[in-house]
Amino acid sequence: METQNADSSRLAEDFAIAVRGVSKSFRSQSGSGVYALDRLDLTVRKGEFVVLIGSTGCGKTTLLNILGGLEGQDRGDVRFAAGLNREDSVAYVFQHYTLFPWRTLLRNVTFGLEMRGVGRLQRNHKAKKLLRDVGLSDFENAYPHELSGGMRQRAAIAQALAREPKILLMDEPFGALDDATRKDLQQLLVGLWQDSGTTVLFVTHSIDEAVIMADRILVFSERPGRVIKDVTVDLPRPRDSLSSAFTDTFVEVRQAFYSRAG
Amino acid sequence: MFRFWKRHVNGSTQKLPKTDHARNWPKLLGWTAVPAVLLIAWQVMANAVNQPWLFPPVSEVFGRLVHPLRDHFGLGSLLDNTLISLIRVAIGFTLAACAGVTLGLLMGCVRALRGLLEPLVEILRPLCPIAWLPFAIAVFKLKTVPQLFGVTFSHTILDHVQLGMVFILFFGAFFPILTNTLDGVSGVRRNYLSLARMLGAGRFQCFVHVYLPASLPMILTGFRQGIGTCWFVIIAAEMLPGSDGGIGYLLMYAADLCAMDVVIAAMIIIGGIGALLNSAMHCAMRRFIRWHGKEF
Ligand SMILES: Nc1ncnc2c1ncn2[C@@H]1O[C@H](COP(=O)(O)OP(=O)(O)OP(=O)(O)O)[C@@H](O)[C@H]1O
């Protein structure tokens, strides 16, 4: 409860996303209700890289779906900074089904621009540049099923960035990858984030991943999800996961993670 | 719109080892030896029976097939009549494809429409298209497609395309295409719709860029079933009264004259074209929808 108050008192002018008192319950098939989120408060500042960490089923995806406008909340309030709106400013990389299987990579990346009515030449130009940035320029004519999992996630990042979002929501995008690929993509993402100045809200299960990337880590409680710990990570980048400062932060988050109230 | 064929993945484009043909000998024999044995047996038996009006030898039948332009009984050649049947199917099928896909997509996307029309579809679908023939002839008489546009004789092949035939062919292809499209649309994962929405797609854009491509495999399956049904239906319809041409008509006419060599030649053509239509649809499917069954 304390940390929540601390968080809400920090509602600064520079917030990008402000979530206030958001609750969401689902009715299961048997008729009993499940609270996925309960009076959740959190704030993400402009340009900040916030990582949300919590165990499975605690409502992380539900929160991102609400922020992305795919689901409505039962109660509470979601606000974006002035000048930002859902349609144009928010991109969301899903946990699953991140690309259209019937489109080539290039046409997957251009999808968002096509919907906006950007001309073919212009959108191809931009998509090619993005594919180069994520290291996939040789695969622009490949279909998603012809790629490895890591390559698909790279493509999904390019697809999301094509619309130059001000806010990037990511739901365990690297969850199914091996360690080395994961490290590569973490670096790639942090690099892209530093270049673009986008606000990122990133969901993961991995404490290590959180400490490597985040400006701030929010630890979620068990379902219904609430923020039980808010850790600011002040380490310089690129971060060395073997340094003692890193380990200290890691332990701090880990303690919060495993001592969550049930 | 869908540029599935313009693809080329850089990097690993090495040739894969070809399938070992030596191992595939049953298939090879199935295409060569088995038909050969059958033809020889046929020839031998036909010679033994020696009643060509009942059981013509292979040589006579092939004599008909290698002269596809020779006129039979003043009804036109094998080729002429095959083309008449094919043009009828082409017109009926095309109309059914347009209507079936459009209505299937609409019914799949608009709940109310589906609720309104599904009972009707379920009642009409099991009805054999041939059962429509007497009704179609009664309504359309023997009116042809050019007459629909006020031309009595266009002196083209279209003079043989009666509206009644088009009508029943339409029903032959329409329902398989409609129901398959509908299944395709119902099977579209919501995830792809969410993805499209997050990338800024509106309702109509979802229709064109998600529902349509995602259900394309099922639509093509519907096409394949539909064109097969059309080919069945047209042959049967041409054998019934009210017809004036087509390979089925020629077959029936020849049978009445005990010209069994022409009958069998027509049967071979009908079977061959049926197989060709089917494999053409199959190839289209494999070529245009490489991603099918490879979602992840
Ligand atoms: N559409 C739904 N219908 C019913 N219950 C749902 C639905 N979506 C989520 N839930 C419930 O809400 C809870 C939170 O789900 P959510 O998907 O947000 O979890 P999560 O934190 O993303 O988990 P994970 O880390 O496994 O992805 C779950 O316990 C689930 O049972």
Ligand SMILES: [Mg+2]
């Ligand atoms: Mg989740």
